[in-house]
Amino acid sequence: xxxxxxxxxxxxxxxxxxxxxxxxxxxxxxxxxxxxxxxxxxxxxxxxxxxxxxxxxxxxxxxxxxxxxxxxxxxxxxxxxxxxxxxxxxxxxxxxxxxxxxxxxxxxxxxxxxxxxxxxxxxxxxxxxxxxxxxx
Amino acid sequence: xxxxxxxxxxxxxxxxxxxxxxxxxxxxxxxxxxxxxxxxxxxxxxxxxxxxxxxxxxxxxxxxxxxxxxxxxxxxxxxxxxxxxxxxxxxxxxxxxxxxxxxxxxxxxxxxxxxxxxxxxxxxxxxxxxxxxxxx
Numbered sequence: 001x002x003x004x005x006x007x008x009x010x011x012x013x014x015x016x017x018x019x020x021x022x023x024x025x026x027x028x029x030x031x032x033x034x035x036x037x038x039x040x041x042x043x044x045x046x047x048x049x050x051x052x053x054x055x056x057x058x059x060x061x062x063x064x065x066x067x068x069x070x071x072x073x074x075x076x077x078x079x080x081x082x083x084x085x086x087x088x089x090x091x092x093x094x095x096x097x098x099x100x101x102x103x104x105x106x107x108x109x110x111x112x113x114x115x116x117x118x119x120x121x122x123x124x125x126x127x128x129x130x131x132x133x134x135x136x
Numbered sequence: 137x138x139x140x141x142x143x144x145x146x147x148x149x150x151x152x153x154x155x156x157x158x159x160x161x162x163x164x165x166x167x168x169x170x171x172x173x174x175x176x177x178x179x180x181x182x183x184x185x186x187x188x189x190x191x192x193x194x195x196x197x198x199x200x201x202x203x204x205x206x207x208x209x210x211x212x213x214x215x216x217x218x219x220x221x222x223x224x225x226x227x228x229x230x231x232x233x234x235x236x237x238x239x240x241x242x243x244x245x246x247x248x249x250x251x252x253x254x255x256x257x258x259x260x261x262x263x264x265x266x267x268x269x270x271x272x
Contacts, residue, residue, distance in 0.1 A: 001162075001165075002165045003162065006145065006185055006188030011260065025229075029139060052141060054142075075260055077213045077262055082185070094161075099161075123155075123158055126213055
């Protein structure tokens, strides 16, 4: 497997209206889009620095993983996402090495990427997402 | 101010020997160095993906910010660092906008960057480091 770079950093917020203005100020030179991801019950504000994105995530339902995370740990960084060349190969190699995956098969994430999450128990406390670009 | 990209993600660990092997496996194609930063009482393992670095940080003293963070929050992501074109200009603009900085003047960080930290109170719970490359 080959890591191509940091794809994004996911930040959990309970209030985009309150927290997004800081990031809009700091990342004012970055491309910026908003997207709702219904399967994950979140609305997002995504800023593209050109070398990794900052994704603000607000839950739209108490069932959202973001709502549960904030309840347990408070708001802040939720996960990091690394772009990978071949997600199926990565899954195979990680399982072979005894790494605990949350998903055993890739699913579709934000912006159409094929994604998989690695459990924080295997990473030293970090929720790690791997993502393969849809056009790969 | 102009953000040039995600410079690194800082991850707090209480045991590099235990936690580094996962990252070495995942980031096996990335350049990798170790560095001790005496002023911050940490030893680091730094992996460069080419689009942002992953920095594992272990405290060498109970006085280290990393030791204090782990005591309060547990191990995991400690901060994110964004590369900026002009750190003094960024400090001026952020103070002008009422953003709370931990440092009022830049100091020297890992790899000789000029750095400043923004307080999580101003960012929605994220410790944000800004860094200007030494050769800029």
